Amino acid sequence: MTLDLAPLADGTAPLARRNPVAKAGAALLFTLPLISTVDPFTPAAALLVELLVLPFFGVRPGVLLRRATPLLLSAAGILVTMVLFAAERGGDLLVALGPVDVTTGVLATAGALILRVFAIALPGIVVFATTDPTDLADALVQNAKAPARFAIGALAAFRLVPLLGQEWRTLSLARRARGVDAGRNPVAKLRLFTSTAFALLVGALRRGVRLAVAMDARGFDSGLPRTHARRQHFTIQDTFLLVSAFLAASAIIAAAVVLGFFKPIVG
Structure with a gap:
């Protein structure tokens, strides 16, 4: 995936x-x-x-x-x-x-x-x-006057999306290493897929919380004017x-x- x-x-x-x-x-x-x-x-x-x-x-x-x-x-x-x-x-x-x-x-x-x-x-x-994606976020802030908190947050989320595929593979390999395998049973496959998806969701939520805290610590919600390294x-x-x-x-x-x-x- x-x-x-x-x-x-x-x-x-x-x-x-x-x-x-x-x-x-x-x-x-x-x-x-x-x-x-x-x-x-x-x-x-x-x-x-x-x-x-x-x-x-x-x-x-x-x-x-x-x-x-x-x-x-x-x-x-x-x-x-x-x-x-x-x-x-x-x-x-x-x-x-x-x-x-x-x-x-x-x-x-x-x-x-x-x-x-x-x-x-x-x-x-x-x-x-x-x-x-970085150019799009910069253009949204500079040209469309979108809030920096929203635009940069969306950019960060967009950048993190490919990690979901890597985490899915990591979770699947870890469960296989522990002997958790559905085999050819369709019910077991559905149960395994559901549990893996839930674990992936929990991990994504935890990463999102950490990202939001990091953005607030860097002043994205301060309301102060921000400078731009890449002009659009x-x-x-x-x-x-x-x-x-x-x-x-x-x-x-x-x-x-x-x-x-x-x-x-x-x-």
Whole structure:
């Protein structure tokens, strides 16, 4: 169990060099309109735009696929859930699995949901793949005026996440060394997984408490102005990135309305 959260993109790419707050804001502005509709055209068009600008972020397709692996599991879960429990089963009948009818309408609805999940999650994946966590925390404090206690605390937590994978492996090896092994018994495996997860949670809480005390001892909650070792500048190019993301999202929504695909999520 390993977690890789370091930036894996080409840092010299044009959009990868943008301010972290600008990249995060652009991702938010581009994906928020996708929530307003349930049609498949809007997320499909958004995905196309995201894939077209991907080279400008310096993200390699292999890196993107590796980072998006959890989304593939989510897509499978959405498909299975819709096939089994969809209330509306319009369209042509494709397969009859006992009491479950798989129709074109069900697959279209599931496809639209899967496209929306990918279209909303992909910008966030790209932002974190092209941004150093320390730069993001500094930009949040300097440009977004976020509280230093929150931003630096989030950075510390983010840096500690990969340690969870190492601790899980350490706990598993320690229990195996003491003869605690589930073998092929699924019930024993579930019990062992639960106890290991609880031990990992307890360790994470203890580390979090120690980290909070250390931050308070260093004056993060003093309210005094703080200096910054790494300055983060918000330039006209960063503003252009935000405006471009908003205009691209507006154009996609307008195209969906004009072409008759727009289906508001409310109403």
